[in-house]
Each structure stands twice: as structure tokens, then as C-alpha cells.
Amino acid sequence: MAKKLGFLVNIERCIGCHACEISCKSFYQLEPNMRRRRVTELPEELVGTPVRAFVSTACNHCDEPACKKACPVGAYTKREDGIVVHDQNMCIGCQMCGKACPYGVPQFNPVKKKMDKCSMCYDRLDVGQLPICVEKCPLEAIQIVDYNEVEPSNSVSVVPTFADPSITHPTTHFILPKPGKQTRRF
Amino acid sequence: MHDLPLVIFTILSQLVIGGFVTLWWLDRKKCPISRQSGLMISISLVVLGAISVLISLLHLGHPFEAYRAILNIGVSWLSREVTFYGMFVGLSVLYTWFWLKDEAGKRSLIGGIASAIGVIAIFSSAKIYMIPAIPAWNSVTTLFSFFLTSLILGPLFVGAFLAIRGELSANISGISITALIAAAIVMVVYFSSLQGGLPQAVEAARLTTHQLLFWIRLFTFVIAFAILTFTFKNQYKQNNIIYSLVFVILFVSEFLARFQFYETAIHL
Ligand code: SF4
Ligand code: SF4
Numbered sequence: 001m002a003k004k005l006g007f008l009v010n011i012e013r014c015i016g017c018h019a020c021e022i023s024c025k026s027f028y029q030l031e032p033n034m035r036r037r038r039v040t041e042l043p044e045e046l047v048g049t050p051v052r053a054f055v056s057t058a059c060n061h062c063d064e065p066a067c068k069k070a071c072p073v074g075a076y077t078k079r080e081d082g083i084v085v086h087d088q089n090m091c092i093g094c095q096m097c098g099k100a101c102p103y104g105v106p107q108f109n110p111v112k113k114k115m116d117k118c119s120m121c122y123d124r125l126d127v128g129q130l131p132i133c134v135e136k137c138p139l140e141a142i143q144i145v146d147y148n149e150v151e152p153s154n155s156v157s158v159v160p161t162f163a164d165p166s167i168t169h170p171t172t173h174f175i176l177p178k179p180g181k182q183t184r185r186f
Numbered sequence: 187m188h189d190l191p192l193v194i195f196t197i198l199s200q201l202v203i204g205g206f207v208t209l210w211w212l213d214r215k216k217c218p219i220s221r222q223s224g225l226m227i228s229i230s231l232v233v234l235g236a237i238s239v240l241i242s243l244l245h246l247g248h249p250f251e252a253y254r255a256i257l258n259i260g261v262s263w264l265s266r267e268v269t270f271y272g273m274f275v276g277l278s279v280l281y282t283w284f285w286l287k288d289e290a291g292k293r294s295l296i297g298g299i300a301s302a303i304g305v306i307a308i309f310s311s312a313k314i315y316m317i318p319a320i321p322a323w324n325s326v327t328t329l330f331s332f333f334l335t336s337l338i339l340g341p342l343f344v345g346a347f348l349a350i351r352g353e354l355s356a357n358i359s360g361i362s363i364t365a366l367i368a369a370a371i372v373m374v375v376y377f378s379s380l381q382g383g384l385p386q387a388v389e390a391a392r393l394t395t396h397q398l399l400f401w402i403r404l405f406t407f408v409i410a411f412a413i414l415t416f417t418f419k420n421q422y423k424q425n426n427i428i429y430s431l432v433f434v435i436l437f438v439s440e441f442l443a444r445f446q447f448y449e450t451a452i453h454l
Contacts (some may be wrong), residue, residue, distance in 0.1 A: 073267040074258035093247015102319040113247030163454040167318045
């Protein structure tokens, strides 16, 4: 059976150090304001009791990618293993994919005048290496999972600030932090 | 503003298609239009069509590679828009040629085909924007408002042109007033659905109505409606000035509405 690769982001582990974001940016030599992965802070009331939580997101390599449907030149392909690849040589920079993606993932590169997005480092995966973000996270909070093989039971497919997954069926899953114990002082 | 080329492109292309269908229709209905007037209107529509295409290219990072934009016609509405609008402009050149040659039969046939393709182009254009990622756009009101822009501006453009040349023999006010009433209904439905929609839609409504542009849009819309209604009776007299004036007012009004459509679009 074909693979269905996706990110599994462990919010419980993430300390918000931005190493994934910056290592990716530096590896791909992105322009100053561009990011293929972003770390943002989540609302404190995420799991009932207040927690300080961060989430790292990139392209969700969706099952029904809106970017692919919108692109007039067919610059997007979904590989057998589920990775959604953007071909910059094809792109004419109309930015329609950025509008159509519910997660606003594709970003305009102001120098190349083309769009840019996470490729799940497929060329590294193809030679047995890990994506840069996965490799550089000091807490091993990002993994690549084949969701056709395992569906981690403790994971969820949506967190606050994440758009409705029924639109494009993103493959990214998240592990939520455990609610902390409330200590009441009298 | 980054989407300005798209504002101009959508307004101009809808005006051109509406004008084209009007000219074809009047000509077909045997309303007397001199060859010179037909040719002049037809040429001006071709020129406006070509300008709209050139302006739309400004929106691209790589305008010289725009020809590739038809490659994904199987799934992408943007590809379809580019293809059908391109075909429409091409056919309108041919249509102009038949005005020049004064061949009414061929003109009517090519005009009919081009009109149908123009309608598909507007449909494709609206479908580009009906995407869940932007709740304020993701509604059938987008489709209606794109067609109504065409219906509001197109007939008035041709009507004003013919009136200036003293050749207008059809009732343009009727269709314009009907289009304005329909547009007013769509506007009410649009804002109430935004208010009852997702937070991004509510925010889009708030942003729109808090800009002065919105009130100028409404004011010009109402003024144009009033002028057309009050002059409805004497539509065959002096309508060169009336139609030209109302066309300009409504062009500004539709332009502002479209500008706000892009400007206040909030992404999920
Ligand atoms: S997250 Fe956006 S860019 Fe990535 S595959 Fe899904 S729709 Fe496309
Ligand atoms: S910006 Fe490039 S990749 Fe995105 S829709 Fe346009 S042509 Fe396709």
C-alpha cells in the first residue's frame, strides 16, 4: 500500500525554542521574512488547566491539497508517499495557491518572484536522511509518520488556530500536553 | 495594493463581456446600428479587453511565462478563466473583422459563440474566489456580483456610445435598473451572510463598512439608480448625457466595491 507521510508534532514536548523554524530557514537560504515552518504560541486554556504551549507548523501535505487545485500551471504534485511538492521552475508567481491554502502555507519569495513552501525535505528522505526540522529539534518533538501504518492514538488532527481539517484533510497530527495538576493554596 | 491589477482586470473584463453581449444582442435583434458605430464599439471593446489582459499580467511574478497558465485547465478555475477569456478576446477580434467587412450573418454567429464563452469566462472568474480559505469570498454572492457587474456596466457602455452617436433605439434603462435592484438584493444577502458567518467573514464585513470607500460606493450606487429611474420616461431624449454620466458613476461605484472585495478578504 502507498504511504501517507505526515508530520506528528508533539506539543507536550515543544518548548518553543524555534530551532526547527530557523534551521529550516537557514538550510534553504530563505529570504528574511520567509519561513517554511513557524512556531507559534497556543492559547493557555488548550487542555483545561492553563498550560504554556507552542506549536510548530509547516505545510500539512494535505490529502486534498487546495494549493494543487488552484494552481493554473500545475506546479503542485502529490507524490505516492503523500508529500505535496511545489515545482518552482513551473511557478509563474500568481500567488493563487497562497490564497487557496486554508493554512496560508505557500509564501511569495520576493526575490525569485515565485512561491515557496515546505517539501518535507523529500530529497533528504529519499536518501534515508531526516527532514531538517526533525533532525534539529532538540526535544525530538517533530516526527514523520506513515499514517497508513500507525495512527497514534494519543494524537489529534486539530488545535486552536488550525483551520477546519475537513477542507483539505491535512495529514499533520498533534500530541496535546497533559493537563497539569491544579494546586490550590489556602 | 498588491491585488490592484486583479481589481482592474475583473472590472474591465466584466465590462467588456457585458458590452460585447449587448452589442451582439442589439445587432441580432436588428436594432439599426450603423457599420461605423458597430465597428467603433467593437474596436473599443477589443482595446479594453487587451488592456485588461495586460493589466492582469502585472499581478504575476513572471508575466512573460503567463502562457503556461492554461496548463492546469482540468482542475484550476484560474486556468479556465485565462483560457476562456483569452478565447473571448480572440473571437471579439474576429467579430470586429466582420463589422469591418459588414457581414451580418457571420458577425451574429461569431458574436453568439463569443458571448457564450464570455459567460463561461465570468463564471470561471467567480469560481476562483469561491474558496473556503477566504470565508468572505466563499459564497454564491461572489458569482452573482461578478455577473451583475457585467450587466450593470456592459449595456450602459454600449447604450452611452450609441446615444452619443444618436443611434440608440432600444431600452437600456430598463435592464440597468433591473440589474441595480438585483445588485442591491445581492448586497443585502452578502452582508447578512457575512454577519452570520465565520469570524473572518464578520471581520470582513466590519472592515468593509468602516471604510469611507463603502459609503462612497453606496452613495454613487443610489445616485445612479435615482438618475436612471427619474429619467426612465424620456429615455430616448438626451440620454447621451444621462447614460454617459450614469456609466461613469457606476464604473466608480463597482470599482470601489471590487477594491473592497479584495482589500477586506480575511484568510482563515
Ligand atoms: S497545507 Fe496548504 S500548501 Fe500544504 S498541501 Fe495543504 S493546501 Fe497545500
Ligand atoms: S504562485 Fe506558482 S505555484 Fe502558486 S498557484 Fe501560482 S503558479 Fe501555481
